[in-house]
Amino acid sequence: MEFIYDLHQSMMTNNVILIYEGDFTQETTKSILTMAERNLESSGEESTIKKRIFNVMVEALQNIVKHSDETECPERGRHHSAIFLIGNEQSRYSIMSGNPIRKENMPGLKASLEKINSLDKEGLKELYKEIIKSTTLSDKGGAGLGFVDMARKSGEKLEWSFVDVDAESAFFCLKVNIARFK
Amino acid sequence: MEILNIEGAEDTPKIILDKGNGIFEISGRSLPEDCAEFYKPVLEWIRSYSGDSNASTDFVFNLEYFNTASSKLILDILSALNDVKGTTVFWHYQEDDEDMMEAGEEYRDLVEMPFELKSY
Incomplete structure (x- = not known):
């Protein structure tokens, strides 16, 4: 039973205010958003910051819903198994997620994250415009944005890493920071 | 033409497209699971309206929040509105919401019809 205490301690040390682990669907996405919104309401956070957090949460959660069916764990009888966390430090919030992906998709994902991290504010704006003009929604309903x-x-910059799981799959970890004060 | 009236929900916007009363508005939050499916009737409505439109059409976006998949569909709606003669788009945003203002400016740059930003 000590793991409960350990987990709690670990959350406190890492300033984690919310963790969700398990199946991710549009319904769980909505529930997590509602919960986080209530938290932010009561914390009296500035509305621009609240909206940015909400924004990043939606994209991170919908990414998991759309892509984490890539790998399955038949022996554990679980699909879509991923994790979502929110951290609240003094100067910033962090939206974090982790989900399994197929190794063959790693190079593409890495390349697009590296490209994004190489761009400044204006560069990102141009990339956004370029993609929105040319994109069509994927089978999974994503716009690539x-x-x-x-x-x-x-x-x-987006923080990310891949943890090796087995021959076919890796675990994709992402951390997106939102500064509290502009 | 029939009125298209979609009630808003926590993850989908309220939509009214009413030729008779000259009301054309999309408002609220847009983060549906399947954006293409959700906006299909809207695009179909606008396409059929473009053949039989009012002398002028004031199309209002009053969105609190939208996800990236919706952002693509919003551009598709604007493209469809491009074929409706006499259309002016009104992009409403909350005064302190600079991200929503910037989103409006970006759409304004991407389309060729009259496009006004209004804060409230």
């Missing part, structure tokens, strides 16, 4: 939008709302 999620990471660009997260980077624009964040104003900081």
Whole structure:
């Protein structure tokens, strides 16, 4: 039972205010958003910051819903297993997510994240415009704009890493920071 | 023409397209799971309206929030409105919401019809 205490301590040390682990659907997305909104309402956070947090949360959660079915764990009988966290430090909020992806999709994902992180505010705006003009929604309903939008709302570089899981899959970890004061 | 009236929900906007009363408005939040499916009737309505439109059409966007998939569909709606003669788009945003203002400015740059930004 000590893991409960350990988990709690770990959340406190890392300033984590919300964790959700499990299946991700549009319904869970809505519930998590509602919960986070109530938290932010009661914290009296500035409305621009609240909207940016909401924005990044939606994109991160909908990314998980759309893409985490890429890998399945038949032995555990679970699909869509991913994790979503919100951190609240003194100077910033962090929206964090982790989900399994197929290794063959890693190079493409890396390339687009590296491109996004190489751009400044104006560059991101141009990239956004370029994509929105030329894109068509994918089978999964994505516009290919999620990471660009997260980077624009964040104003900081996206933090990301891949953790090796097995021969076919990796775990994609993403952290998007939102500064509290402009 | 029939009125298109979609009630808003926590993840979908309220939509009224009413030729008779000259009301054309999309308002609220837009983060549906399947954006293409959700906006299909809107695009179909505008396409059929373009063949039989009023002398002028004031089309209002009054969005609190939209996701990136919706942002693509909003551009599709604006493109469809481009074929409706006499259309002016009104982009409403909350005074302190600079991100929503900037989104409006970006759409204004991407389309060729009259496009006004209004804060409230």
